[in-house]
Amino acid sequence: MADIAKRRPIDWLIAAVAVGMSYYHLDIAYTGGYEPMFQRTLSYMFGVALIFLLRFPEEKGWRAWASGLFLVMALLSIGYPVFFTDYIIDRLPYVDPILPLDYVLGICAILVSFEATRRTINTTLPLISLFFLVYSYFGPYFPWKLAHKGETFTLIIDHQYMTYDGLWTTPLSVFSVYIFLFILFGAFLDRMGAADFYVKLSTAVAGRLRGGPAKAAIFASAMTGTIMGSTNANVVTTGTFTIPMMKRAGFKPETAAGIETAASTGGQIMPPVMGASAFLIVEFTGISYWEIVKVSVLPAALYFFSVYMIVHFEARKGGLKGMPRDMVPPVWLVMKEGGFFLLPPLVIFAYLMLGRSVPYAGIFGILTVVLLAFLKGAWRLIKKARAEGVSPGEVARSVADGVWNIFLAMESGAKQTLPICAAVATVGIIIGALYQTGLGLKFSSLVVSLSQGNLFLGILLVGIASFVLGMGLPTSAAYIVLSVMAVPAMLELGESIGLTMLAAHLIVFWYSLDSCFTPPVCVPAYTAAGLADANPAKAAWAAFRAAKGMYVIPLMFAYTPLLLIGTKPLSALEALVAAIIGFTGLSAAMVGHMYFPFGAPMRALLIAAAILLFWPGIFAHTAGALILGGVFLIQRKRLLVEGEPGAASPSLEAA
Numbered sequence: 339m340a341d342i343a344k345r346r347p348i349d350w351l352i353a354a355v356a357v358g359m360s361y362y363h364l365d366i367a368y369t370g371g372y373e374p375m376f377q378r379t380l381s382y383m384f385g386v387a388l389i390f391l392l393r394f395p396e397e398k399g400w401r402a403w404a405s406g407l408f409l410v411m412a413l414l415s416i417g418y419p420v421f422f423t424d425y426i427i428d429r430l431p432y433v434d435p436i437l438p439l440d441y442v443l444g445i446c447a448i449l450v451s452f453e454a455t456r457r458t459i460n461t462t463l464p465l466i467s468l469f470f471l472v473y474s475y476f477g478p479y480f481p482w483k484l485a486h487k488g489e490t491f492t493l494i495i496d497h498q499y500m501t502y503d504g505l506w507t508t509p510l511s512v513f514s515v516y517i518f519l520f521i522l523f524g525a526f527l528d529r530m531g532a533a534d535f536y537v538k539l540s541t542a543v544a545g546r547l548r549g550g551p552a553k554a555a556i557f558a559s560a561m562t563g564t565i566m567g568s569t570n571a572n573v574v575t576t577g578t579f580t581i582p583m584m585k586r587a588g589f590k591p592e593t594a595a596g597i598e599t600a601a602s603t604g605g606q607i608m609p610p611v612m613g614a615s616a617f618l619i620v621e622f623t624g625i626s627y628w629e630i631v632k633v634s635v636l637p638a639a640l641y642f643f644s645v646y647m648i649v650h651f652e653a654r655k656g657g658l659k660g661m662p663r664d665m666v667p668p669v670w671l672v673m674k675e676g677g678f679f680l681l682p683p684l685v686i687f688a689y690l691m692l693g694r695s696v697p698y699a700g701i702f703g704i705l706t707v708v709l710l711a712f713l714k715g716a717w718r719l720i721k722k723a724r725a726e727g728v729s730p731g732e733v734a735r736s737v738a739d740g741v742w743n744i745f746l747a748m749e750s751g752a753k754q755t756l757p758i759c760a761a762v763a764t765v766g767i768i769i770g771a772l773y774q775t776g777l778g779l780k781f782s783s784l785v786v787s788l789s790q791g792n793l794f795l796g797i798l799l800v801g802i803a804s805f806v807l808g809m810g811l812p813t814s815a816a817y818i819v820l821s822v823m824a825v826p827a828m829l830e831l832g833e834s835i836g837l838t839m840l841a842a843h844l845i846v847f848w849y850s851l852d853s854c855f856t857p858p859v860c861v862p863a864y865t866a867a868g869l870a871d872a873n874p875a876k877a878a879w880a881a882f883r884a885a886k887g888m889y890v891i892p893l894m895f896a897y898t899p900l901l902l903i904g905t906k907p908l909s910a911l912e913a914l915v916a917a918i919i920g921f922t923g924l925s926a927a928m929v930g931h932m933y934f935p936f937g938a939p940m941r942a943l944l945i946a947a948a949i950l951l952f953w954p955g956i957f958a959h960t961a962g963a964l965i966l967g968g969v970f971l972i973q974r975k976r977l978l979v980e981g982e983p984g985a986a987s988p989s990l991e992a993a
Contacts, residue, residue, distance in 0.1 A: 549653025596880020
């Protein structure tokens with residue numbers, strides 16, 4: 339509680355808004371929510387008010403006036419549908435007239451959304467949204483199939499501001515019901531010290547292995563991903579510890595940053611939280627969250643294995659060893675000190691398995707964290723009382739510290755949600771324009787046409803589109819835009835092989851994750867580069883190489899039973915084992931090293947083996963395994979004859 343005295347009145351105001359925002363979303367989860375327009379707009383008003391308040395204490399001159407002006411505009415334009423919900427939901431869209439006040443406040447709401455997104459994410463997303471607004475109005479002047487009849491200014495404002503199909507569309511609903519709650523859950527666990535425990539446990543498990551610090555980073559990111567679901571938060575939390583350890587072990591700064599980024603990206607696919615996009619999949623598909631979690635376990639584990647093998651061969655290439663024994667704590671000691679941190683994610687898992695609602699699972703997860711924090715504090719006092727006694731003042735201070743930590747967790751959780759809060763409304767503008775102009779259907783038709791009915795080519799086109807979108811949009815925004823445009827095309831192309839709705843959405847979701855390491859917007863890669871004192875572009879490239887599984891595994895969703903949807907367990911097991919062997923070969927090919935370095939011919943053989951292993955069918959799997967086994971035996975025989983080779987610096991350089 340030492341920082342209480344340092345807080346200024348404006349800091350207390352910011353904290354009050356943040357805590358109020360957290361309380362409101364806990365209330366939504368507990369009560370089941372309110373009328374959709376009221377619920378979504380009030381949630382958004384809390385977020386944008388906090389965005390403009392946060393910078394206000396440090397801003398001077400015209401910047402302070404600008405923040406104040408945007409705050410007033412936000413309160414008026416977003417407060418309007420909050421306090422006049424009945425007027426908006428009772429009117430007939432596109433029929434009842436738009437009042438002059440509606441025009442003014444609609445324009446203000448769009449401008450507020452753009453500025454809030456610019457402040458929390460980047461300028462790219464507002465510019466893309468602005469383009470879609472221009473496209474909606476000037477439709478007849480666009481070339482080729484992009485042309486449409488054009489919408490009037492009145493219809494655009496009506497659609498974007500006075501209905502559920504624009505600013506206040508589905509993503510904002512998902513944010514208010516699901517996303518905020520699970521980010522808050524992660525904030526509570528982080529405040530309690532769970533992230534530090536996960537890093538220590540990962541070091542204890544993997545620290546002694548070859549390239550130990552990098553492998554510990556993978557385990558730590560996987561475990562932290564179970565509670566956070568945010569790549570950038572994962573990088574900051576685990577990378578602060580793991581990146582310096584990797585550098586001390588001999589990894590180049592760019593390599594260390596790339597490994598941390600690739601591992602942290604996996605946090606968005608690791609159940610039970612799985613980032614914002616998983617909750618969007620629930621809303622878009624109508625499939626229960628537990629079903630999504632259940633089918634995502636094997637692919638997530640496979641992705642982390644793919645990163646692990648890159649690290650392993652890089653460590654072999656560099657002649658790196660594990661961490662010294664005295665730097666690696668025993669697993670039993672780490673578990674004794676913090677094993678209870680594993681309980682909250684397990685509570686959420688159990689609650690979902692029982693078929694209970696996702697919001698209630700989040701609430702019980704948070705309550706579990708609070709209860710564990712209370713028991714931890716009580717146990718500390720009991721031990722002290724037995725040893726030397728405890729005064730009533732100490733008990734009171736302990737209780738006060740507990741309450742203060744709850745306050746700080748609620749404040750921190752609200753602040754962590756702000757980039758997503760800003761993004762979902764701005765993306766809503768894009769979705770509104772896609773529906774209003776019919777561009778989404780045109781894109782789907784274009785994908786079907788260009789792929790000539792071939793699902794494989796269609797998925798590649800979607801992957802290219804995702805790569806381009808990822809250069810400017812964060813994961814959740816890229817997924818929302820691409821799912822609206824691409825999923826219908828993929829379902830049409832995959833009808834002959836029985837491609838499911840869930841598989842199509844997961845393909846788009848996984849491809850959207852490349853926004854974490856595709857410049858110029860790859861915030862996690864740049865964050866990791868800052869922690870490693872590395873070149874940001876090289877760090878992003880290293881992450882791209884390490885995260886190869888992000889591009890291969892989605893293809894397996896379409897052609898193999900990896901997702902366990904309507905298939906026999908043995909078939910899924912065969913696909914999983916083949917993929918494990920395939921990623922082993924592909925990783926060795928990318929690094930150019932197994933036990934010894936090798937050239938292009940052997941790289942080509944390993945890549946061919948990996949392709950066969952990723953492709954469905956026992957004959958392809960057998961052929962791929964035989965090729966890989968042959969290369970392994972050649973390398974192993976040379977090792978037995980010559981011994982360990984000399985070291986080279988690990989760099990994630992590909993052929």
